[in-house]
Amino acid sequence: MSVSTLLKVVAIGHLMGLVLSSTIERRLNGTLGRTPHMGWSSWNVAQCDAASERYAMDTAHKFIDLGLKDLGYTYVNIDDCWSTKQRDGSGNLVADPNKWPRGIPAVVNDLHNMGLKFGLYGCAGEKTCASFPGSWGHEVQDAQLLASWGVDFWKHDNCFTPCPVNPPPQTCPDTGVDTRPWYGKMRDAIQSVAGTKEILFNLCNWGRNEVWTWGAEYGHSWRMEVDNWGDWASVVRIGATASRIAEFSGPGGFNDLDMLFVGNGVLTEPQERVHFGLWAIAKSPLVIGADLNKIPASSLKILRNKDLIDINQDELGIAASIFQPPNAPAPVRGQIYPYWAGQLSDGVVLAFVAASSGGGKFSVNFADVPGLKKGVYRWKEVYSGQEGTGEAVSFNVAKDDIAIFKATST
Numbered sequence: 001m002s003v004s005t006l007l008k009v010v011a012i013g014h015l016m017g018l019v020l021s022s023t024i025e026r027r028l029n030g031t032l033g034r035t036p037h038m039g040w041s042s043w044n045v046a047q048c049d050a051a052s053e054r055y056a057m058d059t060a061h062k063f064i065d066l067g068l069k070d071l072g073y074t075y076v077n078i079d080d081c082w083s084t085k086q087r088d089g090s091g092n093l094v095a096d097p098n099k100w101p102r103g104i105p106a107v108v109n110d111l112h113n114m115g116l117k118f119g120l121y122g123c124a125g126e127k128t129c130a131s132f133p134g135s136w137g138h139e140v141q142d143a144q145l146l147a148s149w150g151v152d153f154w155k156h157d158n159c160f161t162p163c164p165v166n167p168p169p170q171t172c173p174d175t176g177v178d179t180r181p182w183y184g185k186m187r188d189a190i191q192s193v194a195g196t197k198e199i200l201f202n203l204c205n206w207g208r209n210e211v212w213t214w215g216a217e218y219g220h221s222w223r224m225e226v227d228n229w230g231d232w233a234s235v236v237r238i239g240a241t242a243s244r245i246a247e248f249s250g251p252g253g254f255n256d257l258d259m260l261f262v263g264n265g266v267l268t269e270p271q272e273r274v275h276f277g278l279w280a281i282a283k284s285p286l287v288i289g290a291d292l293n294k295i296p297a298s299s300l301k302i303l304r305n306k307d308l309i310d311i312n313q314d315e316l317g318i319a320a321s322i323f324q325p326p327n328a329p330a331p332v333r334g335q336i337y338p339y340w341a342g343q344l345s346d347g348v349v350l351a352f353v354a355a356s357s358g359g360g361k362f363s364v365n366f367a368d369v370p371g372l373k374k375g376v377y378r379w380k381e382v383y384s385g386q387e388g389t390g391e392a393v394s395f396n397v398a399k400d401d402i403a404i405f406k407a408t409s410t
């Protein structure tokens with residue numbers, strides 16, 4: 001699809017978004033997930049080793065001490081490896097007593113008293129990706145347990161699921177297998193306990209079966225790609241895919257670009273700006289994946305950028321997408337296109353991304369930006385704080401860096 005056609009369908013897409021949102025209101029609680037969720041998850045920090053009470057409580061205290069809670073980071077989510085390897089005699093999941101000496105309800109209670117939320121991870125298949133018990137055949141029982149513990153968030157992974165290969169391997173090599181029925185089962189289980197506890201439901205099927213086209217009927221957010229492995233290539237791959245499917249995000253259902261790798265010492269500072277900036281304007285959940293005891297000040301500054309968080313949390317929930325200004329080259333699949341824009345309730349977000357294209361001076365007339373007409377606008381670049389007014393904006397952006405503007409009427 002050409003960019004101009006893509007832009008024409010964006011408006012229709014947003015109308016569709018409204019339809020999808022009303023669908024989700026019927027299927028899941030309509031007040032949850034109206035904007036992308038913000039928080040932290042254990043997986044990118046230390047995989048299985050971080051699935052513990054110590055990390056959860058430590059993160060919760062850091063959320064308060066570092067001002068992250070006040071900025072909207074509230075979900076403390078524990079990923080794979082939190083349970084024992086076997087269910088108990090009644091078939092219930094059991095929190096590993098070595099990792100959760102006080103048990104999960106006590107931790108949930110502490111977090112709730114701090115004004116925070118607690119999330120857990122499970123899997124649609126027989127086992128989780130790290131071979132802990134999955135929810136296959138136990139969906140309602142697991143949802144009831146989560147509700148009784150007061151858990152606020154559930155991520156549902158896609159390992160050891162039924163597959164033409166028998167027994168199911170960790171990851172089914174047949175990407176054509178329809179993952180929908182498994183996510184429908186867990187959605188209905190979560191729905192069945194909603195009277196006791198409302199749970200934000202995150203689908204993690206790695207973008208299979210074009211999940212963005214149906215995810216809003218099943219959950220509040222859906223992983224649209226395979227993992228963010230923490231390298232620059234992952235940021236480019238996921239960002240490029242996100243730019244093609246922006247129209248499927250909307251209040252109540254968002255493309256999830258995956259947990260962040262800002263602050264883990266793998267990306268350069270400019271690359272961390274691109275990573276966080278793209279996730280924020282694409283309306284992805286913003287889930288920190290770093291150890292907050294060790295995070296560098298420069299990374300924390302990026303994660304605490306209030307202007308970007310406000311853009312991410314804008315009530316319209318419209319994800320920014322790419323547009324092609326006159327004389328700009330055509331987008332190339334798999335690369336990050338330099339020009340992005342998205343409607344906000346009080347203006348437009350515009351970004352110049354100097355990734356695949358190389359660095360240099362980028363310029364646009366506001367008249368060429370989707371959502372704006374010819375005229376004078378006030379702009380602010382959110383990372384540098386630089387401001388200006390005019391009918392156009394020009395900015396130098398170094399390779400693998402980004403400039404993100406909020407443009408508002410004068």
Ligand code: GAL
Pocket residue numbers: 043079080121128129130157158159204226227
């Ligand atoms: C993967 C998933 C990751 C993480 C991991 C845990 O399938 O995409 O986000 O949850 O499993 O084993």
